[in-house]
Amino acid sequence: MKQLYILLLFAFISSISFSQNHIKGNIKAEDSSNLENVTIQIIGTNLYTQSDENGNFELKDIPKGKIDLAFYLIGYEQKTISQIITENETILSIILQEKEQHLEEVVVSAIFNKAQSQTVMKVEHKTMDEMQKNGASSLIDGLTTIPGISNISTGNSIGKPVIRGLSSSRVLVYTQGVRLENQQFGEEHGLGLNANGIESVEVIKGPASLLYGSDAIGGVIYFNPEKFAPIGETKTNIAQQFYSNTNGTSTSFGVKTSPSNWKFLARGNYTSHEDYKIPSGDKVINTRSIEKDFKTGIGYSNSDFSTDFRYNYNNLDLGLPEEDLVNEGNRNPLFPKQEIDNHILSLNQKVYFNNSKLEADLGYSYNNRKELEAADEIALYMKLKTANYNVKYYLPKIANVETIVGVQGMHQTNENFGEELLIPNAVTNDIGGFATFNYEKNQHSIIAGLRFDNRKVEAETHGEAGEEGYFEAIDKKFQSFNAALGYKTDWTSKFTSRINIASGFRAPNLSELTSNGVHEGSNRYEIGNSNLKNEQNFQVDLNLEYKSEHFEMFTNGFYNHIDNYIFISPTGAMLEDNFVFNYLQSNAYLFGGEVGIHFHPHPFDWLHFTSSFESVTGKQSxxxxxxxxxxxxxxxxxxxxxxxxxxxxxxxASLQVNHTLEQNNFSTFETKTNDYTLINLGFGGTVKLGKSTIDLSLNANNLFDKTYINHLSRLKADGIPNMGRNLIIGMNFKI
Known part of the structure; x- marks a missing residue:
C-alpha cells in the first residue's frame, strides 16, 4: 500500500497546475464534403472524440507540449499528425483521402504508442468485436484466431494461451495496465478474465523481458480495457449471447459517461454453461461453469495530467472433469470443483511537461483460489496477493531519438489455508530497471534497449522431511541482464521489413522449485528442484509485409534458443499410487513462423479472402x-x-475452413494426434432503431459436428473429444 499512497500524493501534486488547452477542427474528404463519425484520438491518452455531421470536432483539456493526433474512418486513409500545443486554442483543417484499407489501432503494449505499421517490434492487434464476429465462444478462444496463438484447454471453461509453443509462466498476461498474477503455473487454471469490458488485445510474440521483466520469455498478451465514452457523451448497452452446445448464456450490462474532465464506466456480466456435448451426443460431465464479473473505472484528465483508476472482480465456479462422476443437475458444478475470486485494482497516472511525460502504473491483485473435493472438504486453498509498480519517464525528444527510462517491481505473498499444499507459503520480490531508445528518420526505424532484473524468492519450511507435503525452506536470488535490438525499413510504400534480436529470461516458479506431492490437476506426484537456474533465451524474428490497396501478404519467421529450459519428466517410480515426475533442465530450441494473405479484389471491394499457415517445432538439445x-x-x-x-x-457473412495437421512431433509422455478440418459460418450486422442500434450475430462453429481431439487438450489422455457443433447467437443493444 505504500506505493499507492506515494502515487496518490504524486497525482495530487500534479493537479495543482491547470490549463485549458483545446483543439478545434474540421475534417473533409478530397471532394470538400464534410466527414461525419471520424474518430480523433490523442495517441498515448484516453482522450478521443468523433466529428459531427458537419465534420467539426473539439477536444478539450489536452496535454501540453508535443502531441500526436490520429484520424480514423472506415473507407479512408488513416492520418496521423504531430502538433505542438503552444496556445490555449489550436485550429486544424484535415483532409482524408478515400481508400479501402483496414484501420490501424495505436499499440499500447510496445510503450512508444505508435500505430501498428510504425512499430519496429511486430505486434498483433485484435478487437473483441472482431473476435466475436469470428465466432469466439470465450476470451481464450478468441485469442486463437491470431496466427501463432494456441490454447491448452480443459473443457470449455479453462484455457491457457500458448505463443509459438511456449505457455504457462513463460507467457506474461497484462490487464488494466498491470501484470496478471493468479497462480498461472497451474495446468488446470485459466486466465480468470471475462471478455466483456475488454476493448482489444495485443500480442507480442517473442521475448519481451526488456519491457516487462521475468516471465515474458515467450511473449506478452496485453488486454486493453474498455474505453471511456467520448467527451460529452453517455453510452449504455445490454449484450446477450446464447450457446447451443452448452445451453449457455451470457448477459452483460454497461454504462459509461464523460460529461467533462471526469469519466466513469461500470459493467456487470453473468455467464453460465452446462456440460459440453461431443458429436456423439454425450456430455462431458462436470465441464460446467458459472462466472460473475464486474468492472468499473473512473478517470480525470486536463492539460497537465490524467488519472485512470480501474477495478475488476471476477468470481468463477467451475467443475473439474473426472472419471466415474454421477451426473446431477445441469449448471451447478459438481465436486471436485474450483471456486476462484480474483480482484484487480489498477491506477494509471500521467503527468505532462512541455516536452516530456511521466507515467506510472500501480496495481494490486488478490487471487483467492479453492479446490474442493466435497462440500466440507477444502483440499487446496491459496491466497495470492500481488502489488506491482511500473514507472516510466519519456525524455524530451532529441533530434530523431525518443528515450524512455523506467523502473518496475513486484511484491507478492502466497499463503495456504487448505488441507493440501501445492506450493509453500512464500514471498517474492522483483525489481528491474531499463532504458529503451527509438530512432526514426525517413523510412528507417531502430529500437534498442537494456535491462537488469533481480528476483528474490523466500519460502517457509512445512511438514516432515521425507513425507508428502514437505517443503524445505528456500532463499533464492535470480538476476539477469537483457537486451533488444530491432530495425524496420519501408523499402517502398508497399513493402516493409522488420528484424528483431532480443534476449529474455524467466526465473523458475515456486511449483518448479518446491513441489512435493500429488498434483491433482495432472494426476502425478511432482518433485521440485531448488537448484534450478534462470531460463535464458535468445530469439531472432524476421517479418516481411507487402500491402497494396487490394492485396496484403505477410511472412513471420523466428528461431528461439533457450538455455536451461525447465521441463517435467517421469522417473518411472510411483508414490501415492501416482507416477513420479521430476523437474529438470536442458537446453532447447524452437523455430517456425506464420505466413498469410488478405485479398479483396477490385471492383468487389466488399469481398475479403484471408488465409494463413502457422508452424512451430520445439526440441531439446x-x-x-x-x-x-x-x-x-x-x-x-x-x-x-x-x-x-x-x-x-x-x-x-463469413465462411471459415480451418485445417489442423496431424501432430507427429510429440514428447515422451504424449501421443500422436490426428488431423482434422473444421467448418464455421458467421452472419451479422447492425440494425438501426431510431437513435439506438442493435448489433446482431449468428455463428455456427464446427458446423458439421466433426469428432476431433486437439493436441493441446488436457482431456486428450482420456480420449475425450473436443466440443461438437455450437451455435452462438449474439445481440448487443446500444442505447
Whole structure:
C-alpha cells in the first residue's frame, strides 16, 4: 500500500497546475464534403472524440507540449499528425483521402504508442468485436484466431494461451495496465478474465523481458480495457449471447459517461454453461461453469495530467472433469470443483511537461483460489496477493531519438489455508530497471534497449522431511541482464521489413522449485528442484509485409534458443499410487513462423479472402521433442461485407475452413494426434432503431459436428473429444 499512497500524493501534486488547452477542427474528404463519425484520438491518452455531421470536432483539456493526433474512418486513409500545443486554442483543417484499407489501432503494449505499421517490434492487434464476429465462444478462444496463438484447454471453461509453443509462466498476461498474477503455473487454471469490458488485445510474440521483466520469455498478451465514452457523451448497452452446445448464456450490462474532465464506466456480466456435448451426443460431465464479473473505472484528465483508476472482480465456479462422476443437475458444478475470486485494482497516472511525460502504473491483485473435493472438504486453498509498480519517464525528444527510462517491481505473498499444499507459503520480490531508445528518420526505424532484473524468492519450511507435503525452506536470488535490438525499413510504400534480436529470461516458479506431492490437476506426484537456474533465451524474428490497396501478404519467421529450459519428466517410480515426475533442465530450441494473405479484389471491394499457415517445432538439445507444442494449422476465411437498404448496416457473412495437421512431433509422455478440418459460418450486422442500434450475430462453429481431439487438450489422455457443433447467437443493444 505504500506505493499507492506515494502515487496518490504524486497525482495530487500534479493537479495543482491547470490549463485549458483545446483543439478545434474540421475534417473533409478530397471532394470538400464534410466527414461525419471520424474518430480523433490523442495517441498515448484516453482522450478521443468523433466529428459531427458537419465534420467539426473539439477536444478539450489536452496535454501540453508535443502531441500526436490520429484520424480514423472506415473507407479512408488513416492520418496521423504531430502538433505542438503552444496556445490555449489550436485550429486544424484535415483532409482524408478515400481508400479501402483496414484501420490501424495505436499499440499500447510496445510503450512508444505508435500505430501498428510504425512499430519496429511486430505486434498483433485484435478487437473483441472482431473476435466475436469470428465466432469466439470465450476470451481464450478468441485469442486463437491470431496466427501463432494456441490454447491448452480443459473443457470449455479453462484455457491457457500458448505463443509459438511456449505457455504457462513463460507467457506474461497484462490487464488494466498491470501484470496478471493468479497462480498461472497451474495446468488446470485459466486466465480468470471475462471478455466483456475488454476493448482489444495485443500480442507480442517473442521475448519481451526488456519491457516487462521475468516471465515474458515467450511473449506478452496485453488486454486493453474498455474505453471511456467520448467527451460529452453517455453510452449504455445490454449484450446477450446464447450457446447451443452448452445451453449457455451470457448477459452483460454497461454504462459509461464523460460529461467533462471526469469519466466513469461500470459493467456487470453473468455467464453460465452446462456440460459440453461431443458429436456423439454425450456430455462431458462436470465441464460446467458459472462466472460473475464486474468492472468499473473512473478517470480525470486536463492539460497537465490524467488519472485512470480501474477495478475488476471476477468470481468463477467451475467443475473439474473426472472419471466415474454421477451426473446431477445441469449448471451447478459438481465436486471436485474450483471456486476462484480474483480482484484487480489498477491506477494509471500521467503527468505532462512541455516536452516530456511521466507515467506510472500501480496495481494490486488478490487471487483467492479453492479446490474442493466435497462440500466440507477444502483440499487446496491459496491466497495470492500481488502489488506491482511500473514507472516510466519519456525524455524530451532529441533530434530523431525518443528515450524512455523506467523502473518496475513486484511484491507478492502466497499463503495456504487448505488441507493440501501445492506450493509453500512464500514471498517474492522483483525489481528491474531499463532504458529503451527509438530512432526514426525517413523510412528507417531502430529500437534498442537494456535491462537488469533481480528476483528474490523466500519460502517457509512445512511438514516432515521425507513425507508428502514437505517443503524445505528456500532463499533464492535470480538476476539477469537483457537486451533488444530491432530495425524496420519501408523499402517502398508497399513493402516493409522488420528484424528483431532480443534476449529474455524467466526465473523458475515456486511449483518448479518446491513441489512435493500429488498434483491433482495432472494426476502425478511432482518433485521440485531448488537448484534450478534462470531460463535464458535468445530469439531472432524476421517479418516481411507487402500491402497494396487490394492485396496484403505477410511472412513471420523466428528461431528461439533457450538455455536451461525447465521441463517435467517421469522417473518411472510411483508414490501415492501416482507416477513420479521430476523437474529438470536442458537446453532447447524452437523455430517456425506464420505466413498469410488478405485479398479483396477490385471492383468487389466488399469481398475479403484471408488465409494463413502457422508452424512451430520445439526440441531439446538431444533432439527429443518438447511437450505441448501445437500442431501446424492452415486457416482460411471468406467474408463478404454489405448493407441492406437502410435497415442493416455493417453486414457481414463469413465462411471459415480451418485445417489442423496431424501432430507427429510429440514428447515422451504424449501421443500422436490426428488431423482434422473444421467448418464455421458467421452472419451479422447492425440494425438501426431510431437513435439506438442493435448489433446482431449468428455463428455456427464446427458446423458439421466433426469428432476431433486437439493436441493441446488436457482431456486428450482420456480420449475425450473436443466440443461438437455450437451455435452462438449474439445481440448487443446500444442505447
Amino acid at each position: 538431444n533432439d527429443a521433442y518438447l511437450p505441448l507444442i501445437p500442431a501446424n494449422q492452415w486457416k482460411n476465411n471468406i467474408k463478404g461485407e454489405f448493407d441492406i437498404q437502410n435497415w442493416l448496416t455493417k453486414g457481414f
